[in-house]
Amino acid sequence: MTINTGAPVVVGVDGSAAALDAVRVAAREAAARRRPLRVVHAFIWPLTGTPLGAAEGAPAGAGLRNQAERYVTEAITEATKVAPEVLVTGAVIDGAATPIMLDESRQAALLVLGHRGLGGFAGLLIGSVTVQVSAHALCPVLVVRGEPRADGPVVVGVDGSECSTEAVEFAFAEASRRGAPLLGVRAWLFPSPVGPGDVLPLVYDLDEFAAEEERSLAESLAGFAERYPDVPVQHRLVRGSPARVLVDESKSAQLVVVGARGRGPLSGLLLGSVSHAVLHHAHSPLVIVRHPERAA
The missing domain is CATH 3.40.50.12370 (Rossmann fold)
Structure with missing residues (x-):
């Protein structure tokens, strides 16, 4: 039976390995809470005026918008493998990651983030978005660090x-x-x-x-x-x-x-x-x- 009740568990994705780790954890958390899972990608490029479509002569599926959609599709597929009983939906939302995830936290039961992501700051111990969202979110924030384990307190x-x-x-x-x-x-x-x-x-x-x-x-x-x-x-x-x-x-x-x-x-x-x-x-x-x- 598909789980589709109550406020969702929300997970942010950006195409990084850390984000996919977060998706797997978020799927298990959604199943344990008997809540749906919502996968969100913050698509910042429209704010910069960058062309979003494929360049002339580029293969089908090229372009930043298509890439963003693939991030979400890949995450939904991974979440469904981990928790097939959970209803998983996804969205690509135009805007910067921090305000988008904070807005998502208003209706979320739990917000799940990877400890770092793509971009120039990926080598930091913790991503800047994760720090900012953890400081301001309106729901609990689960940051995926280390190796998830089933034992221990x-x-x-x-x-x-x-x-x-x-x-x-x-x-x-x-x-x-x-x-x-x-x-x-x-x-x-x-x-x-x-x-x-x-x-x-x-x-x-x-x-x-x-x-x-x-x-x-x-x-x-x-x-x-x-x-x-x-x-x-x-x-x-x-x-x-x-x-x-x-x-x-x-x-x-x-x-x-x-x-x-x-x-x-x-x-x-x-x-x-x-x-x-x-x-x-x-x-x-x-x-x-x-x-x-x-x-x-």
Whole structure:
């Protein structure tokens, strides 16, 4: 039976190998969520005034517009191989990739992107479009990195912020869907101000501080653990850089989930320093979740 209910999973394609990897992951995600899949290619060339048709004497099917259509057709074919039960549709949309994918995120259940694509910036650790879309999307963004795996936990970064709470809720739902354990991770170095005017003591009892962090971590997970009794839950408090800790945990994870931004002096950034670093260096697929009231 073909799946055709609810908001779609949307995947962006550009003809790159990374985009086809994203299509395969997106097809599996659509099947698991029982949602349709929408394949989108952003066709920027009309904005530049570049001729789109085939040159005189060129073989049939030549030209930029035809090439764009082939990208989408190839992606649909690949998605159907992976999840034949999913309804897959595709579109070539005129415009730049970032605004098009952000517009798609308004009606999407999940947006799936490769970690890098074609063009002059393909050699970067992460594509510029992926960074921008992850920072502004109105739905969770799954960035396909590393080798997708069926074992290992769903790892979620926990810091007590509103975005972190959204990430924890998403991670529990995902762990339940996958039949996977959940590992909640909280990392700390030293106490830091979380708001303007915060006054910090000059001397700390680190044991007491660690105990408080452990309590906060357990409390952040407890309510969701009651809602998802089928999910085995572990939590880990680690003294170290939050970004480095999450990147290390990603080596054995099937998925890492982070909030788009968290606590601390950099929490006002559209994409927080921790989520930005994990986006660049994770060894597993990564989901970035924004607080719905702050998505922009």
